[in-house]
Amino acid sequence: MSSRDLLHGIYERLFKHFGPQGWWPAESPFEICIGAILTQNTNWQNVEKAIQNLKREGLLSPLALYHCPLEDLARLIRPCGYYNIKAKRVKNFVSFIVEGYQGALENLKKEEPSRLRERLLSIKGLGPETVDSILLYALEIPVFVVDAYTHRIMYRHGLVPEIISYQELQEFFHSNLERDLNLFQEYHALLVACGKTYCKKQNPQCPLCPLNNFDQEF
DNA sequence: ATCCTGGTAC
DNA sequence: GTACCCGGAT
Structure with a gap:
């Protein structure tokens, strides 16, 4: 067989x-991306708490997170564990979007998929599973x-x-x-x-x- | 005590 | 390959 x-x-x-x-359980493609980073080696229930904190503070957008101080971000995502390193990873990701794509997630789709995957993998803190989750669920590019x-x-x-x-x-x-x-x-x-x-x-x-x-x- | 939709740095 | 990051539910 x-x-x-x-x-x-x-x-x-x-x-x-x-x-x-x-899937993915989220209200927006950007929320999917943040969830994908925060859920690294952590159960989803705790990620939801972190996401809720960000929502409450109106921080679930690339530009808002870009201007949010690292320490504040770390404090808000504390429930999902590894909060210091994950705060940096979120920052790296939003900097990538703001500085390279006018802060609009939609603009990532204009890239050729394999090139986009390589660029995302070059962001410190994003490994293959996180990147592929972003590609598949947030950007709707068919990678397994x-x-x-x-x-x-x-x-x-x-x-x-x-x-x-x-x-x-x-x-x-x-x-x-x-x-x-x-x-x-x-x-x-x-x-x-x-x-x-x-x-x-x-x-x-x-x-x-x-x-x-x-x-x-x- | 173990597990959770990992990744980095050394 | 190993240490490290590190909270919350079961």
């Missing part, structure tokens, strides 16, 4: 079990986002090696799925849902998982 059929089969099962996820959940689910089902790079894992999806925006957005969200609910790091709930016995069908 081909990897292509396996990946589509997994998607099918996850979708039937969890339904459409409608892979994360710890994605890797865990794939290797537990024997589809990829336990040791594999981000790039290789992403390539596995790119080469076996049609490059469809909605498919990519939903697939990643469904993998997260599965990883949080069933394919947990410790005490995975295999008997209840929609992917249980999946391997045996092929």
Whole structure:
């Protein structure tokens, strides 16, 4: 059975079990970007608190954050952890937009996608997962986002090696799925849902998982 | 005590 | 490869 059929089969099962996820949960593309940075190695619930603080202060725009003192920003995003380093990362990102794109996120879309990805990766504090989340959900450019959940689910089902790079894992999806925006957005969200609910790091709930016995069908 | 939609610097 | 950043829920 081909990897292509396996990946589509997994998607099918996850979708039937969890339904459409409608990611990313945010009110604007810019909020998605900030959320993507703040959620690094942190649970989403705490990110929401940080985002709420920024909203309350009217800071959820590139220009507002650009002029917000670093210390104030750090204090407001404190609930999501790593607040000092994340405040700098947010600053780096908004400087990139304000100084290179007239402060308008929309202007990023004018760049050629692979060039834009490289430019975003050059921002200190933005790694491949954060950048791809911004590209996929905020800018609606079809790149597959892979994360710890994605890797865990794939290797537990024997589809990829336990040791594999981000790039290789992403390539596995790119080469076996049609490059469809909605498919990519939903697939990643469904993998997260599965990883949080069933394919947990410790005490995975295999008997209840929609992917249980999946391997045996092929 | 562990985990969470990571990334950097050394 | 290892240390570090570092809060909140379970």
